[in-house]
Amino acid sequence: MSGIIDNNGLIMYWAFDEGSGANAMESISQVKDDIQYVFNQAEFTEPCSPQWRRGVTGSGLLFDGYSTYIAHPATQEDPNAEPESLSALSIGVWVAPRTYEWGHEGKLAAIVNRHNKDAKQGYLLGMFRHGSWSFQVGLEGGEWKELWSPEGYELPKNEWSYVNAVFDGNQGEIKLFLNGSVIASAAVPRGSRLAEAVDTELLIGRNNHSTLLAKVFSLHMFSGIMDELKIYNRALSNEEVAASYQEVLDSTHEGARPQVSYDEIKLDRTPLLADRHRPQYHVSPPAHWMNEPHAPIYFDGQYHLFYQHNPQGPYFHHIHWGHWVSEDLVHWRDLPIALAPEKDQLAPDGIWSGSASYDADGLPVLFFTAGNDSASPNQSVALARSTYSEDGDPDLVRWTKHPEPLIVQQKGIGAFGDFRDPFVWKDEDGWYALVGSGIEGGGGAALAFASEDMLNWTYKGPFFEADIQKFPYLGPIWELPVFLPLGSDKQGVSKHVLLVSPVGAGADVEVFYWIGQFDKHGLSFIPDQEEPQLIDVGDFHFTGPSGMVDPKTGRNIIFTIAQGDRTSELEYQSGWAHNGGLPLSVYLREDGRLGIEPIQELQSLRGAKRLSLRGKSLAEANVLLKDVQGDMLEIQLEIEPGSAAQCGIKIRRSPDGEEETLLYYDVNEAMLLVDRTKTTTHPGEKCSGVQGGKLELPGENLKLHIYLDRSMVEAYANGLKSLTTRVYPGRQDALGLEIWGTGELLVKSMEIWEMQSIW
The missing domain is CATH 2.60.120.200 (Jelly Rolls)
Structure with a gap:
């Protein structure tokens, strides 16, 4: 032929x-x-x-x-075919x-x-x-x-x-x-x-x-x-x-x-920009699935942040490392996938969470959990290097994996088979790694490793383990350990913060932390208090922590995933699942407690100022609020409770009140809460009930700093706690605001800005 x-x-x-x-x-x-x-x-x-x-x-x-x-x-293939x-x-x-x-x-x-x-x-x-x-x-x-x-x-x-x-x-x-x-x-x-x-x-x-x-x-x-x-x-x-x-x-x-x-x-975010529930100033993949953002690093004038990603669809499967870059931690650009499973003996089955650090020459390196289902255990710690030194790649798009795992779990080191999410940092003496695991027969633990050359690692024992009998909600396994320096307290004692995410039977899957001291010689952590604390009281909407010391400003910055809280059916229909939370600055307060604040750079997103008031009663404030509507807003609010045992603000409220979400503080119970019993009339959405947690405000007014971004709600209270939640109103007119209280209260101040999309 x-x-x-x-x-x-x-x-x-x-x-x-x-x-x-x-x-x-x-x-x-x-x-x-x-x-x-x-x-x-x-x-x-x-x-x-x-x-x-x-x-x-x-x-x-x-x-x-x-x-x-x-x-x-x-039947239409070829009905006349012989x-x-x-x-x-x-x-x-x-x-x-x-x-x-x-x-x-x-x-x-x-x-x-x-x-x-x-x-x-x-x-x-x-x-x-x-x-x-x-x-x-x-x-x-x-x-x-x-x-x-x-x-x-x-x-x-x-x-x-x-x-x-x-x-x-x-x-x-x-x-x-x-x-x-x-x-x-x-x-x-x-x-x-x-x-x-x-x-x-x-x-x-x-x-x-x-x-x-x-x-x-x-x-x-x-x-x-x-x-x-x-x-x-x-x-x-x-x-x-x-x-x-x-x-x-x-x-x-x-x-x-x-x-x-x-x-x-590439995945195109354009069809999703008009989605009335998809956040517009929170970082997100172009489309499809993400879970935790991780491995933040600053290099050559840019911040890099990676994330767990399934590029195939909005469901949890076959995880890659997605990649964003930013000059200000606010406006992010989508970059090609940084790490993907390949046909090798290192990580053919998934590139799971990890962190970023610098090599001896100051170039970025990524530490990740290598998924290999043919190995036992099927997870190990691995490394990828940027090609920056070879091709000057300014956005760090290209990465080369080290061919062998760096740390392979041995029997007797932690809970065998659970060994993931390395958190790595470097100082003048070398590199240190915490790996999430547990203690056989006990509770969750962060395991400590040290290296002088970044490639050969020595096990140093458990960095910290809690008493699972006393705190059963801390679970048998810890994931995503994060360890950051907080500086010295008023007595001149150097303090650090350790964050972990418990999983497994009986675990409360939230982000817990302790403040304490770092024993560098023994490579261990001594908490000031045995009982852990929560940064966020919003019930599984603030999870998957990662963190960095920002070399540019010296701040400790925490990144999280904001869980979507939706059914698989709705994630299919929407074409996306989850997004990142706003970057948080965490620091040691004068009173020794952990302070949390959204980073100041977010102010660059402010558009028109919609309201500014001082010293108004509840009724007066609500008259002024009648014309303020929106689902992309920043709100700063201070309330003097007066006789009100409970006070707060209703957001995403329909004109008749059929749909609304109430953020409030219970003075007698010292609780920061969200009531979502009227959040949505949509039959498929899951958000409902009342969630919240402890917030001690002795003698203080309630100060709320709230970010609304379509379905995202983040409320920061008095610089001490956050409450992250999700709202998916069924009605498109659920855009109103209303101050609420059970008695006479004073709105000391309130400011509201429209917020702009980062995309």
Whole structure:
């Protein structure tokens, strides 16, 4: 056969040249297939069509990785096809993957398929872990045949690849082609025929038999751009495949392989900017899932912050390190994923939380928890270096992993199998690491390690462990230890703060802290008080701590995740899950307590000042508040309780009070509380009830510093405690404010600003 492309036998063809809209034409049958996409209809944001991008010819379709797919009815494949059409099948398609799927249950993220593996019917072309890919077919007679890409022929992320799969039953062969060349072949019995997958749709971008996660998310979805999908009922020759590849190169790219710009394929936050619940001045991924932000570091005039991220969709799975950069800790830029699981023996199954420090030359290094399910334990401490010294990468986009784990947990060191979230710092004597774990048969613990060269580490024993009998809520395992210097108290004694996150049976999953002294010689911590304290009393909305000493200002800064508090169904519909909390400055107060304040740089987000009042009664203040509405506000409020045993402010209030959220202080109980019993009328939202915790304010007025940012509410009380919570009103007019109290009170002062988006 010559190199001329013969479209004889072409039974299906999607050119993806529409460039807009929610349909893709199958050219042979002239059927317009619907493109399934989460925002075709949208409850919380503006509806929009699937995302189209530049293709290898014309446009291509961007698959978001969790909701985008096409179903083509089987009856429309080719109703006039002769039976011998089942003796051969060829598929050709251009793909630019954005992410790789983890491969749960050994299933492929389908590019195109119409198969039933259990019945050994049909065909499946798809991707697997770390870019490997496969063509699989069911043969009449009950055989399931799989042909896999060999080592070194994985499909690269963010690049176009031309993929072909050919089944030739007459010749007894199946073949894989990459960019026009054969890379693998296998024999099948001569005269083999494909077994038709009866009652099965042809799906593009979604596996016919995908696994459901959390009863909502279909795994095994393709993520990236697809173009020029052709299916033939005959076996294309090697020359035809090569010519097909060369035709695209010659016609549009002057003989070079087509390129994908990162801006075209990256996760796009634009469809989410109009989401009425998504925070606009809190840091967040462009889309999809995050949990804790971590590894803050300052370098070359910029702050870097990383985060636990699933780029495939808004669900917890196959974790990567996302990356932001900022010049002011307020306005952040999205950068490419910094660390991803790779096909290695270090961290093939996940890049879990960690921290950042500097090497001996002052260059940034990342310490992370390496997930490797083939090892025991399946978590170890690993290192990645910036390529800054080699290529001057100003945004620290590129990182190289050290090939071996730095610290592997041995039996007898902590609770075996729980060993994660290294917190590393450096001083003039070397490097020190705390690792979250527990004590066998006991409670949670932070384990201490030391190193003189950053690569070889020595175990020094438990840094600190609490009495789980006395404080059972501190749980059997601690995660995310953070250790920061607070300076000297009034007696000149040097103090530090240790933060931990308990998990496991009986644990209260909040951020607890102790103030105490650091025994550097013994590498241990001696708390001033046995009982831990909470920074935040908002009930699992302020979690996942990380921290740094800011070299620019000397401040201790804490970062957290603000949990979304929503169902998986709503996270699917919304396309995002969670965001970061506002950066906090923590310090030692004159009275020896831990002070907490939002960083001053947040004032740069203030827009119009909506209100400024002094010395008003409750009724007078509420008259002035009637015209102040908003879901992106900063509020500073001081209340003198007077005869009111409880006082505070209602936020996100509908005009008739059907929906409202009450932040208040109970003077007699010394409690800072939020009442969410009327927060939402939406039947799917979870936020409800009353949450809060202790706040001692002997003789002080209540001073609240409140940040409203769509669904985010953060209230800082008297520089001592925060209360972080979530609100998802069902009504779009739930934007009002109202001072509230159970008796006569005085609004000493109140100031309100509109806040601007950082995006």
